[in-house]
Amino acid sequence: MTVHQWHRDTVGQRAVQALIKNQFDAVYFATKGEAEEHILQFINSGAKVGFGGSMTLAEDLGLVEKVKAKGAITLVxxxxxxxxxxxxxxxxxxxxxxxxxxxxxxxxxxxxLVNIDGVGNRVAAITFGPKKVVIVVGVNKICQDVEAAHHRLQSTAAPKNNKRLQYENPCTVTGSCANCQSPTRICRIYSVIKRKPMLTDITVVIIGEELGY
Structure with a gap:
């Protein structure tokens, strides 16, 4: 085992234990290949499966096509x-x-779990509504605390997502948040979930790789 993998495993498993303490179902896998089988067990033929606009799921894991292959109806x-x-x-x-x-x-x-949305559909569905919610996250998104998480969102996640979506907001020039007033600003809904929502069945799958933004 390399030092890098040791660190990813250690930090990932620490995050899992903290999530479990906060009443989430949570599990760690070293690789996305190992995680895939666990994620797909929640998918049945004929089920309606929504996707929250995630590059981790769509690009890194290619789950849209794999969910379709199980006979599910995808909502993308x-x-x-x-x-x-x-x-x-x-x-x-x-x-x-x-x-x-x-x-x-x-x-x-x-x-x-810390998130920023533009419309709010993703944080709304994570919080309440679907019968089952599965959150898939790479170890690159693990932060020390909520303050560090917000810094990550401003310095990494938001600028990269703005660039991906081709919005001409200031962060696509500077590479970091400017707390702009742009009409195309995507940082509008800020969500911090400190405990599993009371009526939502959530599984958090942490993967020991760099995934998504």
Whole structure:
């Protein structure tokens, strides 16, 4: 085992234990290949499965096609073929789907999930609505505490997502948050989940690799 892998394993498992203490179901896998089987066990043929606009799930794990292969109905609002009205309807359907798959912008070593949304559909579905929520996150998103998590969101997650979405906000020039007043600002809803929501079945899957933004 390399020193890098030792550190990823150690930090990932610490985060899992903190999440469990905060009443989440949580599990750690060293690689995305190992995690995939665990994630897909929650998917049944015919189930409606929502995706929270996650690069971790769509690009790093390729889960959209794998979920389709299990016979599930996928609800992907980022599909470029959707009209604005169709996209909004998919977001609404995600709130009442059977399984909602998403990532989180940060997870803290004291067991909190920290997110920023533009519309709020992702943090809404994570908090309440779907029958099952599965959060998949790489160790690169683990932060010491909520303050460090917010710094990560401002310096890393938000600028990269703005660039990916091709919004001409200040952070796509400077590479860090400027607390802008832009009409296309995507940092609008700030969410810190300190304990598992009372009526939401959440599993957090931490993977010992760098995934997503």
């Amino acid at each position: 609002h980022s599909d470029p073929q959707l009209s604005a009205e169709e996209k909004l309807e998919v977001m609404r359907q995600q709130q009442i789907c059977d399984v909602f798959l998403a990532s989180t912008n940060a997870v803290t070593l004291d067991g909190c």
